[in-house]
Amino acid sequence: MSDPPCQPLGPLYTGPPEIHYGNQGNHWVCYRNGNFVPYHEPQRAQQAGPTPQGPQVLQATLDARANGAPSQPMEQAFEFSLWPVQHGSQHPIPINPALQTPLPHRRDLDLTHTGTITDAKGLKRGDKVAGSRCNGKSKERADTPKKRAYGKTELQHLFSCVEDVLPIGAKGWKEAEYQYNKWAKANGYAVRPPKAIENKFKGVCDLAACETKEESPPEVKRAHELELLMNERIGTRELSGTKLQSDIDSSDIEVTAIARCAPSLALKRKARTCGSDLAAKLSTAFDPQLQWAHNNAPAQRSLETTQIITLTQQLCDAHALSEGLRTQNTLRRPRVKILRFLCF
Structure with missing residues (x-):
């Protein structure tokens, strides 16, 4: 029996599907293309669990799909997914078997062995000692024979x-x-x-x-x-100490060093007759003759100043008189010459 021809897509959900009952009391849904699909009636919230026939029918459908049963059009899958489910139902939402991919009947062969993965990547495995990995590289010792021996x-x-x-x-x-x-x-x-x-x-x-x-x-x-x-x-x-000592004893001349320093300047000493000198100065300062001479000194200086002024005035008068006489002498010389000429 071949699959029915594909029909043009129409509205995915046009209303509640038509439900048919089989001879054994199973529910079937008829699509527009005439295919029948098992239908599980939505159960109410107070029901304890799903009907015993639902999972068996779904498993039978999956087995048929895995054995090469014809697949349903995608339109039917959308219509199947849009069936209304009563709120609060404990039964799972029905899934169209056409959307389920069959899994191979073999165990998982994912690679989990770390050693094989490390070898495949070209890396080096870590050595284990007593169940734990070895320590990393540390500083090499100085006495390593392979690298330090010359x-x-x-x-x-x-x-x-x-x-x-x-x-x-x-x-x-x-x-x-x-x-x-x-x-x-x-x-x-x-x-x-x-x-x-x-x-x-x-x-x-x-x-x-x-x-x-x-x-x-x-x-x-x-x-x-x-x-x-x-x-x-x-x-x-x-x-070396031996060579240095022999060189000193044989060739060098020992000279005794004498400490010499520049002579220091002589310090000024204070006179021991300070008291007598002070008494002599005081007696000289209070001498009566010195006091009288000190008092007469201004009068003597004023007298001397007056005498100097008088002498200065007399000197000026003498200069003026000599200048007058010189002038008269100069004027009379021509007359003397004329008289001498007339007389002789």
């Missing part, structure tokens, strides 16, 4: 880098470290962190100072030679 080859190349650079300050040690790490990467040796080259070289030099030259290994001797070259580059040299 072999003979590494020491020789370290000394070669130091000999090429002869580092004095931070810039020189940085250059030596760069050369050493470049060689280590190329030859598969461990790359040293900052300050490691400098600390290793200074540590070997400290061993050279503690051991004698006969017992020291060749690496220590070479480190000591490089240290001497570095000191010569900056113009310094090491001094």
Whole structure:
């Protein structure tokens, strides 16, 4: 039996559907295209539960739909969803089987294993110890044998880098470290962190100072030679207590230092005859003769002033008289000449 031809869509809900009753008392709804669908009558609120036949009919419809039963048009699905449901009913709203997608009869195969997911993403699994994960990376210890131990080859190349650079300050040690790490990467040796080259070289030099030259290994001797070259580059040299004492005893001349200081200025001392000097000054100040001379001094000065004024006036008169006589002499000279000419 084939599906009926699709009809043009009309109004989805034109009124209550027509209900038919089967031989066994089941309710069926007839659509306009003639298809019958099981119908569950809405129950009232006072009913205890749904009819025992409703779920069985719905399950039968689902089984038929899953086994390849023809699907109903979408219009029927909308009409089925628009059926009125009585308010307060405990029976669920009827759902059209055509809108339900059948589920496969198999268990869920979602991937939940974290290890498989980690491997699929290309990540590394976290190791577990006694049920807990290991701690993260921490600071490496200084005595780690794989990364901190220096072999003979590494020491020789370290000394070669130091000999090429002869580092004095931070810039020189940085250059030596760069050369050493470049060689280590190329030859598969461990790359040293900052300050490691400098600390290793200074540590070997400290061993050279503690051991004698006969017992020291060749690496220590070479480190000591490089240290001497570095000191010569900056113009310094090491001094030991024995050498310094021998140099002082043999060549230097001992001179005793004498403390000398500039002489201080002599202090002014106070006179011991201050009392007698004061008495002498007082007796001189109250002398009667000095008092009389002091009182007559203004009169004497006024007399002297008068005399000076008088003498000044007399001097002026004498100058005027001499000028008059000179004028008369000048006027009489021509007359004297004329008389002399007439007489002779």
